[in-house]
Amino acid sequence: MNADDVLAALRGVIDPELGDDVVSLGMVRSVSVDPAAAEGGPPGGDEAGSGHVAVELALTTEGCPLKVQLRKDVEARVGAVAGVTSVKTTFGVMDREEKTHLMDRARAKAQEGAPATDIPGTCKVVAIASGKGGVGKSSVTANLAAGLAQRGLTVGVLDADIWGFSIPRMLGIDEKLEVTGTAESWSMAPVEVAIGSGRVKVVSMGFLAGETEAIMWRGLMLNRALQHFVEDVSWGAMDYLLIDLPPGTGDIQMGLARMLPRSEVIIVTTPALAAQTVAGRAADMARKGHLRVAGVIENMSAFVCEHGTSYPLFGAGGGARLASQVGVPLLGQVPMEPAVAAGGDEGRPAVLGDGPAAEAFRELARVVAEEAVPVVEVTGCSAASILASL
Numbered sequence: 064m065n066a067d068d069v070l071a072a073l074r075g076v077i078d079p080e081l082g083d084d085v086v087s088l089g090m091v092r093s094v095s096v097d098p099a100a101a102e103g104g105p106p107g108g109d110e111a112g113s114g115h116v117a118v119e120l121a122l123t124t125e126g127c128p129l130k131v132q133l134r135k136d137v138e139a140r141v142g143a144v145a146g147v148t149s150v151k152t153t154f155g156v157m158d159r160e161e162k163t164h165l166m167d168r169a170r171a172k173a174q175e176g177a178p179a180t181d182i183p184g185t186c187k188v189v190a191i192a193s194g195k196g197g198v199g200k201s202s203v204t205a206n207l208a209a210g211l212a213q214r215g216l217t218v219g220v221l222d223a224d225i226w227g228f229s230i231p232r233m234l235g236i237d238e239k240l241e242v243t244g245t246a247e248s249w250s251m252a253p254v255e256v257a258i259g260s261g262r263v264k265v266v267s268m269g270f271l272a273g274e275t276e277a278i279m280w281r282g283l284m285l286n287r288a289l290q291h292f293v294e295d296v297s298w299g300a301m302d303y304l305l306i307d308l309p310p311g312t313g314d315i316q317m318g319l320a321r322m323l324p325r326s327e328v329i330i331v332t333t334p335a336l337a338a339q340t341v342a343g344r345a346a347d348m349a350r351k352g353h354l355r356v357a358g359v360i361e362n363m364s365a366f367v368c369e370h371g372t373s374y375p376l377f378g379a380g381g382g383a384r385l386a387s388q389v390g391v392p393l394l395g396q397v398p399m400e401p402a403v404a405a406g407g408d409e410g411r412p413a414v415l416g417d418g419p420a421a422e423a424f425r426e427l428a429r430v431v432a433e434e435a436v437p438v439v440e441v442t443g444c445s446a447a448s449i450l451a452s453l
C-alpha cells in the first residue's frame with residue numbers, strides 16, 4: 064500500500080454539492096503513509112497490514128457542514144485499502160487560489176457537452192451484490208427500493224443483471240421504455256411508479272423487448288449495457304440509486320467501480336456457510352475496486368411458523384459471520400417466507416404487506432436510510448456563495 068492506493072481510494076469520495084471527487088477538485092492537500100514500526104510492526108515496518116494514513120483535506124469554508132460526512136467517507140474508503148490500519152483526517156481552509164481552481168473545475172465539469180451521468184451528485188449509489196445467484200439479491204433490491212419509497216424517498220433501480228433481469232416482474236412493471244435516437248446516440252427515461260409517498264424509477268433490459276430496441280441493443284450495446292444505463296439514461300432527481308448486480312465478481316462489478324466510484328456495496332448472503340464464503344469474494348471485489356462495503360444482509364434466515372417455532376432451513380449465523388469477517392455491520396436478517404416469493408411473482412413487493420419478512424424489510428430500509436447510507440444534507444455550503452465571494 065502506498066500513497067497512490069490512498070489517492071485511488073480518495074477518488075471515491077465525492078463532494079456531494081459539487082458532484083465531483085475530492086482529488087479532482089483539488090481538495091486533497093496531502094496524503095502521508097506511515098508504515099508505523101512504532102506500533103510494534105516488524106523491523107523495517109513495511110509489511111502490509113501496519114500502515115497509518117494521514118489525509119489533509121482543504122475545505123471551502125471553515126464551518127462546512129459536509130465536514131462530518133467527508134471525514135466519514137474518507138475514513139471508510141481509505142480504511143478499506145489493504146494494509147491500512149488507521150486513518151486520520153485533518154481539515155484546512157482553501158486559500159483564494161485553491162478556491163479558484165475548485166470552482167474552475169466544477170464549472171468545467173458542469174459545462175462539458177454531455178455530462179458523464181445524469182445521476183445527481185447528492186444521490187447515494189448502492190450496489191446490491193452477492194457471490195452467487197439465487198440468494199435473493201433481486202428480492203432484496205426490489206423490497207429495499209419499495210421500503211425506501213414508503214419513507215417518501217425517490218429511488219432509482221438500475222437492473223444490471225443484463226441476462227437474468229427480474230426487477231420488472233418483481234416491481235410489477237410491464238411497460239416498455241421509450242428510446243429515442245440511433246444505436247450510437249440515444250437516450251431514454253426510466254419507467255416511474257409511485258409507491259407510498261415516494262417514487263421508484265427503473266431501468267432494465269426487460270423493458271427493451273421491442274423490436275427496434277432489440278436490434279439496437281444486440282451486439283454493440285449489450286456488453287456495454289451498464290455504461291449506457293449510467294451515461295445515457297435521464298435519471299433526474301433521486302435520493303438513492305440501487306443497482307441490482309448480476310451474481311459473481313466479474314466485468315460488470317469492476318465496470319461499476321470504474322464508472323461510479325462513489326458506489327457503496329451491500330452484500331446479500333444466506334445463513335449457510337458456503338454462501339457466506341462465496342459472498343466474501345464479493346467483498347474482496349468491492350475492496351479491489353475501492354468501493355465501500357456498507358454492510359451485509361442475511362436473506363432466507365430461519366422460517367418462523369405460525370406457532371412461533373423457528374426453522375433454520377438454510378443454516379444459521381452466516382450473515383453475522385460474514386459481517387464480522389468483512390468488518391461491516393449486519394444490516395438485517397430477512398426470514399424465509401412464502402410471501403417474499405409470492406410478492407415477487409405478483410409484482411407487489413412483500414414489504415408493502417404484513418408479516419415478519421415485511422417487517423424485516425421495513426427495518427432494513429430504516430437502517431439503510433438512517434444509519435448505513437444516510438442521505439446527505441446539503442445546506443449552508445452553497446457553491447453559489449463561494450462563487451460570489453471570489
Ligand SMILES: Nc1ncnc2c1ncn2[C@@H]1O[C@H](COP(=O)(O)OP(=O)(O)O)[C@@H](O)[C@H]1O
Pocket residue numbers: 193195196197198199200201202203229362363364397398399400401402403404405407420
Ligand atoms: N426471504 C425469502 N423467502 C422466500 N423466498 C425468497 C426469499 N428471498 C428470495 N426468495 C425467492 O428465491 C428465489 C431467488 O431470489 P432472487 O431474488 O431472484 O435471487 P437472486 O437475485 O440473488 O438470484 C426467488 O424465487 C425469490 O422469490
Ligand SMILES: [Mg+2]
Pocket residue numbers: 200201202224227229
Ligand atoms: Mg437476481
